[in-house]
Amino acid sequence: MSENSITAADGANLELIKRPNEERGNADHGWLKTFHTFNFADYYDPRFEKHGCLRVINEDRVEPKEGFGTHAHREFEIFSYIVDGALEQ
Numbered sequence: 001m002s003e004n005s006i007t008a009a010d011g012a013n014l015e016l017i018k019r020p021n022e023e024r025g026n027a028d029h030g031w032l033k034t035f036h037t038f039n040f041a042d043y044y045d046p047r048f049e050k051h052g053c054l055r056v057i058n059e060d061r062v063e064p065k066e067g068f069g070t071h072a073h074r075e076f077e078i079f080s081y082i083v084d085g086a087l088e089q
Contacts, residue, residue, distance in 0.1 A: 021059075031066035035059040 005015045025043025027037035036043045037057035053074070064085065080087055 006033045033061040 004017070005013050008014050019037060021035055025040065025045070027034050027041065027043075027071070035058065037059075038048045038051060038055070039045060040056055040058060
């Protein structure tokens with residue numbers, strides 16, 4: 001096993017791929033700066049699709065007092081990691 005891989009709980013070897021920010025998909029909507037690890041919205045790269053049940057890893061930088069508004073997520077678990085500020089859901 002290489003230094004860039006880990007063993008999953010089921011014994012499968014998983015390769016870790018470093019993706020610097022400047023190589024990821026991104027968009028600047030003024031109130032939202034977003035960076036996409038996998039295909040998302042208008043970003044598409046065939047090298048980064050079909051990762052099992054994992055669909056999205058986005059880094060979203062949201063301006064204070066702004067946000068996405070109420071919207072549905074069907075069959076998704078959402079995890080938010082707050083670096084600075086607060087999140088209201």
